[in-house]
Structures are given as C-alpha cells and as structure tokens.
Amino acid sequence: MFRHFSTVAGRIRTASVSRAVSTFAARSTASTMSSKIASGSLMVAAVIQAFALNSETMLTSCESLPVYGKPGTNQERTFLAIKPDGVQRGLIGDIITRFEKRGYKLVGLKMVWPTEEMAKSHYADLKKKPFFPGLVKFFSSGPIVCMCWEGKDIIKQGRQMLGETQPLASKPGSIRGDFSIDLGRNICHGSDSPEAAEHELKMWFPEGANDWTKTVDSSVYE
Numbered sequence: 001m002f003r004h005f006s007t008v009a010g011r012i013r014t015a016s017v018s019r020a021v022s023t024f025a026a027r028s029t030a031s032t033m034s035s036k037i038a039s040g041s042l043m044v045a046a047v048i049q050a051f052a053l054n055s056e057t058m059l060t061s062c063e064s065l066p067v068y069g070k071p072g073t074n075q076e077r078t079f080l081a082i083k084p085d086g087v088q089r090g091l092i093g094d095i096i097t098r099f100e101k102r103g104y105k106l107v108g109l110k111m112v113w114p115t116e117e118m119a120k121s122h123y124a125d126l127k128k129k130p131f132f133p134g135l136v137k138f139f140s141s142g143p144i145v146c147m148c149w150e151g152k153d154i155i156k157q158g159r160q161m162l163g164e165t166q167p168l169a170s171k172p173g174s175i176r177g178d179f180s181i182d183l184g185r186n187i188c189h190g191s192d193s194p195e196a197a198e199h200e201l202k203m204w205f206p207e208g209a210n211d212w213t214k215t216v217d218s219s220v221y222e
Ligand code: IDP
Pocket: 126, 131, 135, 164, 165, 183, 184, 185, 186, 188, 189, 190, 192
C-alpha cells in the first residue's frame, strides 16, 4: 500500500467522483422522476462536480511550469534516481549534496518502492535486452529515491555527473566512478535526453514539482 502515489490516488478519486457525478446527472436527466427532483439532483451533482473540478484546479494552479520545465533554459529539468543499491549503501545524502553544491535546484524529491510494472514501464526502451528481467527485478527490489533537478544543461550535466553506464569506464569524480564497480549495481539513474526527461518526470512526478525561487541563483548564474 505504501507503493502507491497518494496524488495519483487523489486524482483517480477525483476522476471517479467526476465520472460518477456525470453518470448520475445523465441518469437523473433521462429518468422519469418529476422535474423538481431531477433539477434538485442536478444541482447537487453540479456542486459535487464543481468541487471535483476545483480540486483539479488547485492541484495544477501551483504548477506554473510543466513538470519537465523548459529544456534549453535555466529551468531545464531532469529525472534522477538513486536505485535500490544506492539507497542500501547509504549514498542518498552524498548524491544530493553533489548536485546541490554544483548549484542545481532540487524541485522534486520522494522515496518510492517501484512495483515490477513501474520498473517495466520506466525501462520500456530496454525491454528486448537479455538483462531486462533482471533489471526489472532489481529496480523493484527496494525503495528508490526519485528526484527532479532543475538548472542550465542539467540533462547532459546530470549524465556526466553520474558517469558512464559501465562503472569501470567511469571517471573518478563521477558518482559511478567513485562508488560502483558492476554494471547492474551502478547506483543511479539519469534521463538521457529532453524527451526521456519529459517522459520520466511525467511518470514519476504526476503531481508536479515545486516551482520555488532559489535566492542564491544570482551567485550561480551570471
Ligand atoms: P543508463 O542507466 O546509463 O542510462 P541504460 O543503457 O539505460 O544505462 O541501462 C539501464 C540500466 O540497465 C543500467 O544503468 C544498468 O544498471 C543496466 N544495464 C545496462 N546494460 C546492462 C548489461 O549489459 N547487463 C546488465 N545490466 C545492464
């Protein structure tokens, strides 16, 4: 039960209410009830519908940017994750610190225990690879830390800070080069293109991110 996104559940609940209300209203209209009862029902339905719509509006009104930001600007965003091995090895703080110290802005953060379905969906582009079943099993074997980072060139810079897919080919100073040895235990994930960032951020942060202003940005950007 802890594996469910509360906001997704909230949205589903809201959507269900909307659907139920529409069905109820349609049925009320088509029924042979007296017009007084029917209009009363419609009024109640309209109030509930307005409430449901308002919940949606409130959910989106604090998101002035799409969750994937604006690629190519200082508000470019990427999806980075600390995989189950990174969590087990106590590297959450170190990894976050690297991006914070570089000057990037953390706009989304949560721990999620992915289901196998979520893992399959996340790595869908690799589904024909022989290592896919093992990858899915491992990715869903424990909680991961999901992050949305924002800043200039973050998609490419994030990949560089992670290192190469193969840890043995990763330079010291990179996360994989400093902390990992084997391919299937390379600690972290990062979107590899703007398209991937959009897809992954929509998937892992359906509730959106936090569009906060970092007051020291004038000391980071000229
Ligand atoms: P990436 O994580 O650097 O983007 P991808 O090619 O997208 O690399 O692969 C996803 C993950 O699958 C890798 O991080 C790695 O953990 C795992 N992986 C990739 N290639 C292999 C392989 O040949 N054998 C086992 N695991 C692999």
